[in-house]
C-alpha cells in the first residue's frame with residue numbers, strides 16, 4: 362500500500378520550480394500534489410505524480426537530481442478529528458512522522474494526507490489494523 | 505617499463521657529469537646568442553666561465569615568464585630561424601603569449617622524453633594511444649603524439665572536444681592508453697556512464713594525465729571510474745612541453761628528465777634554493793635545448809624534490825605532485841588557499857563528485873570564500889536535515905584544513921562550468937571591484 366513520492370533538488374533561484382513543472386507538463390505528466398521544503402539556499406521539491414517512473418526518467422534527462430521515497434498516503438474522512446486520530450495511532454506505536462502534507466484529490470473528491478515515516482511498512486500495517494483508509498500506488502498513480 | 509635504461513638508471517655522479525657539460529655549453533650559447541641573457545649576465549658579473557661546478561648555477565639570475573613575453577615573439581631564440589622547425593605558444597591569460605621554438609634536435613629530444621613518459625605508464629608498440637590533449641599551439645597534443653610514435657604505439661590524434669564521439673572511438677578502435685587532462689578524464693567517465701558504456705566494453709589500461717594540478721584522491725576516483733592506472737605527467741612549453749617529468753607505477757613522485765634539465769626548488773619570496781624535501785617553487789634550466797634554452801626558469805609551480813633512488817630502479821630526481829601554483833594561490837584573510845586543498849577534502853567525503861567551484865568575494869573589508877558543491881544522486885535525500893548535515897560536514901572539514909571560515913553551498917548538477925580542457929575552479933570577484 363505504499364505510494365511513491367519524488368523529491369527534486371532545487372537551488373533557491375527564480376524559475377526553477379517553473380522549470381520542473383514545465384518539463385513535466387510537456388511530457389504529459391500530471392502533478393497530483395506538490396510541497397516544497399526550503400532553507401535559505403536550497404529547496405527540496407516533494408511531489409506525487411500520476412506516472413512516477415516516467416517522471417523520474419524525464420527529470421533525470423533534464424539534469425535534475427531526483428530521488429524516490431516510499432510514503433504512506435491516507436484518505437481523510439470529512440469530519441473533525443480524523444487527522445488527530447491517525448496521528449495518535451502512530452504516536453501510540455512510537456512511529457515518528459518526519460514530515461506530512463495534505464492535498465485535495467479532486468478525482469476522488471477527498472482530502473489525502475501524505476506522510477513520510479521511517480518504517481513505512483509497519484505504519485501501514487498498524488493503520489490498516491486501526492481501520493484507516495490507505496491509498497496505494499494504484500489509487501494515486503496511473504499504472 | 506624503462507624506455508632508456510642507460511640514462512634513467514645511470515649513477516648520479518655520472519649524470520652530474522653530463523649535466524655540468526650541458527650547463528656549460530648552454531650558458532655559453534645563450535651568452536653569445538641571446539641579448540637578454542648577455543645583458544643580465546654582464547650586469548651580474550657573470551659569463552660563460554662562471555660555471556665551474558653545478559652549484560655555480562645558483563649565482564645566475566632567474567628567467568620569468570614576463571621575460572619571455574617581453575621578448576615576443578622570437579627575442580629569446582638562440583638559433584637562426586632557418587634552424588627552427590616548429591613553433592608553439594602558450595596561451596597568455598593576460599596579454600601576449602609566450603612563443604617557443606624547436607630545432608630538429610629539440611623535437612627529437614622531446615619525443616625521447618615523451619617515449620620515457622608513456623613507457624613508464626606501460627605503453628609499448630602493441631598499444632593504442634587515445635590522445636585527447638589539444639593539438640595546435642598548445643604543446644600537449646603534439647608532445648604525446650611524437651612520444652607515442654617513438655614508442656611505436658598506434659596514435660589516435662583525437663584532440664579535445666566531441667566527447668560522445670570520443671567514447672565511441674575508444675570502443676571501436678580499442679584505445680588502451682588515454683592521454684588528457686585529469687578533469688577531462690573524469691568528464692569522459694561521466695559521459696561514458698551517461699551513454700551506458702561500461703568499463704568492460706573499453707580496453708583502457710592506463711592514462712597519462714597532466715596540464716593542471718590534481719590530487720591523489722582525484723587519481724583514485726579516475727582509477728576507479730575508468731578501471732585504469734592513472735599516471736601524473738608534468739611539463740610546460742617554456743621548458744619543452746609535456747615530458748619534463750613523469751610518474752612511474754610506484755606513484756611516488758615524478759621522475760625528471762635530468763639529462764636535459766636541471767631542477768631546483770626555491771623559496772618564492774627570497775629566491776634562495778631549498779634543500780631536498782622542502783616545498784617551494786620549481787625552477788628549471790634546460791641543458792640540451794637549442795632553439796629556446798632557458799636559465800633558471802621560474803615555473804610558479806609548487807613542489808619538492810627527492811634525489812633518492814626510486815624503487816622502480818630509476819636514479820633520476822623525483823618531484824612531488826604539483827600541489828598548486830604560486831600565482832593562482834588565493835589569499836583569503838591573510839591565509840594562503842590552494843584549490844587543491846579543498847578538492848582533497850571534498851573527494852575524501854564519501855559521495856562527493858569532484859565538481860566544485862570556489863567563489864571569492866569581498867563584503868566591506870572582509871573576504872568571503874564560498875565553496876559551491878554540486879548535488880549528486882549519491883548523497884541527495886528528501887530530508888532537509890540530511891543535506892544540511894552534509895553541508896556542515898564539508899564546511900567543518902574544509903575549515904579544519906584551511907583554518908579560515910568558509911560558506912558551503914549546494915548547487916544543482918551541471919551548474920558549475922564543465923570544460924573540456926582545464927576546469928575553472930576559482931571565480932575571484934574581488935578583482936572586479
Ligand SMILES: [Zn+2]
Pocket residue numbers: 751752753754759814815816817818
Ligand atoms: Zn620510479
